[in-house]
Structures are given as structure tokens and as C-alpha cells.
Amino acid sequence: MASTSSKTWVTPAGIIPVIIAGALFVLLLQALPAVANGDVLRYVWPWVPSLGVNISFVIDGLALMFGLLITGIGALVMLYSAKYLAGHPQQARFSLYLTSFMLAMLGVVLADNLLALFVFWELTTITSYLLIGFNHDSAKSRRSALQALLVTGTGGLALLAGIVLIGNVAGTFELSEIRAMPGVLTQSVFYLPILILVLLAAFTKSAQMPFHFWLPNAMAAPTPVSAYLHSATMVKAGIYLMARTHPSLAGTDVWLWTLTIAGAATMVFASVMALRQTDLKQALAYTTLMALGALTLLLANSSGYAITAAVVFLLMHSFYKAALFLVVGILDHQTGTRETTKLYGLGRAMPVTAFAAVLAGLSMAGLPPFLGFIAKELSYAGGVEAASSPWLVAGAFLIANALMFAIAAIVGYRPFFSKAGKKLENVTEAKWPMLAGPLVLAMLGAFFGIFPYWLQNSLIHPTVASILGSTVDAKDLHLWAGFNLPLVLSLATFALGFVLYAFSTPLRAMLIRIIDNGPNFDRGWDKLLAAVLAFAKWQTRVIQTGQLRFYIMATFITALVAMAGTMAIKQALVLPIVWTPVSLTDGMVFGLVITGTGLAIWTQSRITAIAGLGVVGIGIAMIFILYSAPDVAITQLLVETLIVVLFAVAALRLPSLGSEPLSKRWLDAAVAIGLGVTVTLIMLMVTAGPIDRSLSDFFEAASYPDAFGQNIVNVILVDFRALDTFGEVAVVLVAAIGVFALLRSKPEKDEA
Amino acid sequence: MKSIILIAGSRLLVALLTVFSVYMLLRGHNEPGGGFIGGLLAAVGFVIFAIACGTEDARKALRFRPASIAAVGLGMALFAGLMAAIWSDAFFTGQWLFINATPEDKGIPLSSVLIFDIGVYLVVLGSVLTIVFALEEEV
Secondary structure: OHHHHHOOOOOHHHHHHHHHHHHHHHHHHOOHHHHHOOOOEEEEEEEEHHHOEEEEEEEOHHHHHHHHHHHHHHHHHHHHHHHHOOOOOOHHHHHHHHHHHHHHHHHHHHEOEHHHHHHHHHHHHHHHHHHHOOOOOOHHHHHHHHHHHHHHHHHHHHHHHHHHHHHHHHOOOEHHHHHOOOOOOOOOOOHHHHHHHHHHHHHHHOOOOOOOOHHHHHHHOOHHHHHHHHHHOOOHHHHHHHHHHHHHHOOOHHHHHHHHHHHHHHHHHHHHHHHHOOEHHHHHHHHHHHHHHHHHHHHOOOOHHHHHHHHHHHHHHHHHHHHHHHHHHHHHHHHOOOEOOOOOOOOOOOHHHHHHHHHHHHHHHOOOOOHHHHHHHHHHHHHHOOOOOHHHHHHHHHHHHHHHHHHHHHHHOHHHHOOOOOOOOOOOOOOHHHHHHHHHHHHHHHHHHHOHHHHHHHHHHHHHHHHHOOOOOOOOOOOOOOOOHHHHHHHHHHHHHHHHHHOHHHHHHHHHHHHHHOOOHHHHHHHHHHHHHHHHHHHHHHHOOOOHHHHHHHHHHHHHHHHHHHHHHHOOOOOOOOOOOOOHHHHHHHHHHHHHHHHHHHOOOHHHHHHHHHHHHHHHHHHHHHOOOHHHHHHHHHHHHHHHHHHHHHHOOOOOOOOOOHHHHHHHHHHHHHHHHHHHHHHHHHHHOOOOOHHHHHHHHHHHHHHOOOOHHHHHHHHHOHHHHHHHHHHHHHHHHHHHHHHHOOOOOOOO | OOOHHHHHHHHHHHHHHHHHHHHHHHHOOOOOOOHHHHHHHHHHHHHHHHHHHOHHHHHHHHOOOHHHHHHHHHHHHHHHHHHHHHHOOOOOOOOEEEEOOOOOOOOEEEEHHHHHHHHHHHHHHHHHHHHHHHHHHHO
């Protein structure tokens, strides 16, 4: 891998995304002073006004923080991947996917209309699918991509259903208007369904248990993607959704306990799993899961400490986790391995990488004076006053944070400074485009840790205000908050974490033995997928017999049962039939149709049967003529002619009809007579009632003055209902292409 | 099935039916007819020709692949709908131009509606022939 670095990285495909991301970052940064002041910026364009769908964007604290993370980290990651993928044959495709993802994600966090949010949400799912499957010649990548798509896509569908419910209950799809009506959702009878659907979307997207299994697999994507999508941004879309809907949905026991349990379980499970991994990227993937669990756990509460902690935690996690992912990518790029058991003593060869890794690792470990320390103190403070169970929440945080401490050391310290293993030789430092990202992000964690005040007023407090409604409960950020319970818990974390790191190797061996023999979600997923496919196969075998006769029979029986059943249940059968004398012409046409029908039924020759059907068709055309509908009659005649010709051409090659067993024909006769009688009865009842002529009158009156045509049928076809006609002719063409393809794709000789 | 009478007769019929189909197409706005009927008529003509002389000759007489004719027709219909955008009207609003119009007489009316109907004509003609030719060649 190291040899590719000779290629230039300054290519349009590499640079354009960086420029786009950078420009958007600067653009968003200009909103910072207004947002810091407590203003909310709103931009609205009508999209489908008749459905109440607007393209509306809101920039408040929450949106701005996410927006800055997305564009800022985006710019750094894109700069990094310009170098990481330099010379890759599909670099342009990669850049396109990554840029599309960035714009979609930006749409999610800025959208104020729930339906627009949904569209962007799905776009992030699709771009994520494309990016995970970027190495599409690897079966593992394809499987991971599909898994992520199906899991998050399911959540997306749930979100759509939830949004529709919210729109019905609140009467609007604008988030800002829904937030302005406190209790409109929580006191609705639909609260529980809405909550379940929205949380399903959030939990699948943010990989909460039991939907967590797709995220570690998503690491099949190139490392910049893992850093960007599956750590810093996309997986936080679920967190964003929970934070965004917090004012409207939180505050109930269901919300509190669901989020607490899912968050705590994910957090503890993920941090244990992280220690088990030997692949550094996999270890980081599980720590991301841990962070998502922690954020869910914090968002369960409505207290100032918990929400402030969630915001700070989110910010600092994006900093250090993206930095560490990029560091692991550098290690992979420069040495060719990500195994913790092989990487030792690289500090001297890669001083800049090591510096960034140590800074990010210290923030992750939660040591002062880094932002990670502040976040950890705040989460302990939020935990001990949790409304659910302080012991549970603080205890879960203690375990998870101690494990984070150990893993931070494994990722940020061991590959560079540990002398426990063989030192790797002939390793060179990466080039600056790859170093810029981790370095900037790691230093931000340190900078904001030492100077939290500026961050607090510009971003943290406005974001807390977006979630809680005001800055009244927002807590201040301090490195030294006095000697209190959170500090004691922090010290306990460090001690426990240090012990865990010291014994990490034997612990890992033990975990591998336990975990690999336990239940496995990933294998369960495979079983589920196989079961769905087996069901689909069974159902296709039963329903799709491939016999036209079966399909027609099924269609007719369904129609018969639906119509006759409805008539019976509704007791709609009335027979106000007035017998009028039948004219001679009517009688002759009737005789013609009956004769044609009889011929088609009794003959054994296909050609005769087709000619019989043609007679029926011509009889019907004559009825149209008698009742002055010449256009319909002409069309009917021509179509009838063509059908006879088409059938005749095909029938030449088909065997004679032969005589069928009587039992089969009895069923045919029963269905045919039943359907015929039912439809006739319905027609008689419909025509007995007064006919609504408002449409006919309108077309008669408007046809000439408005559309300059005297043939109403044609004017309707080409003018009033032109869109319908357009759809119909498109269907005609598609059908023709379908027939053509069917006829031309001959089966193999041995199958035929 | 090669029959001299059928071949000679079909030549005449194709010509007549094609001309008649255009007549039906153009008069459709005020009297029975229109793109759908016209397209079917023209298709019937070529189907007869194909039965009499074989699809190879019929394809030659048609000059273009039937599927292409249908595709062009669909494109024309779409174009007729999009034309309305030039005058900031809704999709498929009919646009009219009356040449040599006097207060009593409308002159020669040209419209996007006519373009649309020609599109329908071509789609129907092309689609039916696509199916019939493929069927005949298959059998």
C-alpha cells in the first residue's frame, strides 16, 4: 500500500469534494453568531403545497452543531480520502458517493419539514449502502452493505409511518410548529405507536441493541467512510432524531425506560465487545456503538446535566473518534495491517500520527484537560440524578468508561510506544493531507477542553436550548467542578481502566472464548434472511403456477367473490328492473353475441373459437354504434380485428383444444355464469338509478369553447385528460417491449 | 402462404389504410377518429401487408423499427405536454396557434394537442407492430 503514495492526490475527483465541504462549512459558520445569540434561522420554499410539504430549513443550535460537524469533518475526511484513494480506478465514484452523502446528511439535520427529513434520511441510507459496498468485488462487502441497507431501511419505513401519524395528530409536518405545541403528541392516543415507530428508526440508524449488528460489519467500507459515516455523522442521525423529537416525545415513563435500557445495554455490551477485538478498526466500531448507547442513555432524561452531557459527549466523540479512525486508516495504509497484536513501536517512525493518536486517545480516555474529561464528568453528574435508576445509569457509565480507557490506550498508545512486541521496521510517515484530519480533530478536543467557555456559549448552550426549550437548565462546562461525586467516579474509572489495560491481553483471550460460544446476532440475521427467502420461494411456487388458465381463474373467482359477497353482505340486491320491449336491431345484435359465445365454447378448433370471440367483439361494437358512441365503436372494431389476427398467428402453432374432462368444464361454467350474472345484475341496478350527468355536461359545454374540439371523446383524450392518455400510451409501449422481450428470449434448447 | 391475389390486394389496402389513418387522425378533434383509432388503422394495414408478403417486406416498407417509432411517439407526446411550460402553463395545457384567422373563421388551427395526438398515433402503430412482427417471426 505504501508504494501508491508516489501518485499525485491533486485530482478533480479528490479536490472538488473538499472545496464543496469547506465552502458549506464556512457558510454555516456565518450563522454561528446569530445562533449563539439564541436566534433561530428559518428558510422556507413551498414544494408540494397541496400536501403541506415544504422545503424548509431551520438553523438552530442542534442543527448548526450537526451541520458544522458534517461539513467540517467532511472537509477533513475528503482531504484525507483524496490521498488515501489516490490512483484508485473508482476514486471519482467514491467522491460522488461521499459528497452526495454529505449533502443528504446536511439535509437531515437542517430540514424542518418531517417529510423532507424523511427523504434526506433515506438518501443517507442509500449512499451509506453504496459506500459500504464500495469494494463491490468482495462478497463480504456486498453482504455488509445489504445488511445495513435492510436494517436501516426498515427503520426508514417505520419513520415514514411515524411521520404520517405525527402529521395526522399534530396537523402539520413542520417540526418547529410541532415543538410549539407541547403535549400534542405525548397526550395523544397515538403516542405509543408514534414513539415505537420513531424509536425504531432511531435505534436502527444508530445501531442500538438489538439492531446493532450491522454497524461493525459496515466497517467493510474504506476507512474514511467508517470515520465519517459510521462514527462521526450518519449513525448519529438516530441520535439527532431522538434529540430533535425530545421536546415533543420525551418526558414519559415509556421514553425514559426504553431509552435507558436500550442505551445502557448497548453501551455495556459494546464496550465489552470492543475489548475482545484484535482488529483496531473493529475495536473502534464497537466503541462507536458504546458512544451511541451512551448518547441514547443520556437523552432518556430531561435533566440539564444529562442533556448538556449528551451534547458535549456527541461533539467530543465526533472529534476523537473520527481522528482515531483516520489514525487507524493511516496505520493500515502505511503498514498494511490493523491487528493490535502486530503493531508496536511506531512512535519514532510516525511522530505526527502518534501525536494525533495520543491526543485523541487521551480525550477518549476522559483524562483532563481534554473535552472528554468534561463530557465524562457531566455524564456522571447526569447519571447520579437520573430519573430512572441512578445506580443503573452511573454503574453502566462506570463500566463502559473504564473499558473506553483501556481501549483508548490500546488504539492511541500501544501501537506507537508499547515495547511489548516486535517493532515494525521500514515504516514511513503519511503525507500531510492524511495527517491534517486526525491532527486538527485531536487538537480541537484538547483546545476545547482547556477553553470550554467559548464552545459552551456558541454551540453547547444553544443546542441544549433546542432540546430543552431554553438555556435555563444548561450546565456550565468546567475542567474543575469541585470535589464531588462525579470526580470520585472519574478517579474510580481511571483506576479500573488502568487495571483493564494492564490485563487486556489475557482478558481478551477469555472474552473470545466466552463471546464466540454465545449467541451471535450476525448468524441470527443470516437465519432470518434465509427464512424470508424460503418463504418467498414457497409462496412463488404456490401462487405463480405459470399457467394462464390458473391466473384467469384466480382473477375471475376473486372478482366474483368480491362483488357477489359485497352484494350479499350489504343486502344491496334490489331488482327494480323495468322490462322494456326489445327492438329488432337490439335482438339481432343480442343473437349475434350469443351465437359467437356458443361457438367459442363448443368448438374444438382454436381458430373457430377465436373467430367466435371476434363475433362477440363485433356485436359489442355494434351496440356502441346503436347507442351513438362511434369513437368507441371504431376502436373496438379495430382492436377486435387485431386481436383475431394476433391470436390466429399464435394459434397456428398451438395444439387443438381437444375435449376436456367434464368436471373441469363444470367449474369453468360455474365461474363464467356466476360472474356474468353478477355483472349483469350490477349493470341493471346501476342503470336503473338516475345518472349523474355533471361530468358529461361539463365536457359538452367546455369542449368547444375551451379546447376548440367538437368530438368530446377525443378532446377528453388529448386535452382534458392528456396526462392519463400519456400514461396509457406509455403502458402500451412498455407492454409492447415486454412482449417483444418475452418472444425474443428463447429458452435454452434442452429446457424447451 | 403466398397468394398473388392477397399480395396485389394488400399493396392497395396498405396505401388506402395508411392514407385513411392519417385522415382519421387529423379529423379526430371534431369528428370520430383521433390518434388512437388512426394508429390502429395504420397498424391493421401493415399487419395485412405482413401476412401477405412476410414480415421482412413489411419491415422494409415501414423503414424504421416499430419500437423506435413507438419511442419517438412517446417522446412527441411528452414534448407536447412540456411545451406548455414555455407559456408558464400547467403540464399538458393545450397551446393553440390559428393561422389566417378571421373573426368568423378560425383559419388553420395548429396546436400542441395535435402534436400529442400524432404522438399517440405513432405509439399505437409502433407498439402493435412490434408485437405482431415479433409474433409472426416467432411462429
